[in-house]
Amino acid sequence: GAGVSQSPRYKVAKRGQDVALRCDPISGHVSLFWYQQALGQGPEFLTYFQNEAQLDKSGLPSDRFFAERPEGSVSTLKIQRTQKEDSAVYLCASSSTRAGLQVQETQYFGPGTRLLVL
Amino acid sequence: SQQGEEDPQAxxxxxxxxxxMNCSYKTSINNLQWYRQNSGRGLVHLILIRSNEREKHSGRLRVTLDTSKKSSSLLITASRAADTASYFCATSRAGKSTFGDGTTLTVKP
Incomplete structure (x- = not known):
């Protein structure tokens, strides 16, 4: 079946512009995660959802970052007033089980959205 | 700050x-996972080892976990040029996965 998809794959924004990044998880997956990956580094956790509930947003770097998953499937990560330091790859992942369980299942990652803020 | 640190970097x-490749982490975990990332691509899950397991195999991959030393290793046997990629370990606790900065592996044909 289809994996996790993300759009757009590439986004160039001018500093101060708002951007919206979309994630389509694997159908039926309960948990959805967003990560930020800077060049040459590992992904850093931003936030995660269980169905439509945002259970942890401790990794969001500032109040310019906002994520939603209103119907428990597609999610959008919005960055307002983008800054140069927001340039990174934004990865979305989904999992079939509820995060936090002792036997947490595999997270399946999308290809990412590469954001460049000029 | 990152929870896991891979060694070597390259x-x-x-x-x-x-x-x-080796991975060290700092706090208690539920499980540890290894991922692979080809340049410009998303992460691909390789193997998960639970905190009560010591060793796990999957094809040419062998993962060990030593919770007393808070470390894990990934062994790729009989490497191929197609194994060239970055490899990351990730620890999970309270629903959150924390990644290291990865080991970049180059396999020369």
Whole structure:
């Protein structure tokens, strides 16, 4: 079946512009995660959802970052007033089980959205 | 700050040789996972080892976990040029996965 998809794959924004990044998880997956990956580094956790509930947003770097998953499937990560330091790859992942369980299942990652803020 | 740290940062070997990458972490975990990332692509899950397991195999991959030392290793046997990628370990606790900065593996044909 289809994996996790993300759009757009590439986004160039001018500093101060708002951007919206979309994630389509694997159908039926309960948990959805967003990560930020800077060049040459590992992904850093931003936030995660269980169905439509945002259970942890401790990794969001500032109040310019906002994520939603209103119907428990597609999610959008919005960055307002983008800054140069927001340039990174934004990865979305989904999992079939509820995060936090002792036997947490595999997270399946999308290809990412590469954001460049000029 | 990152929970996991991979070692070495970069590794270059000849095709057919074995590659060993290590990961250290700081706090208690539920499980530890290894991922692979080809340049410009998303992460691909390789193997998950639970905190009560010591060793796990999957094809040419062998993962060990030592919770007393808070470390894990990934061994790729009989490497191929197609194994060239970055490899990350990730620890999970309270629903959150924390990644290291990865080991970049280059396998020369």
């Amino acid at each position: 590794l270059s070997i000849q095709e057919g040789e074995n590659a060993t």
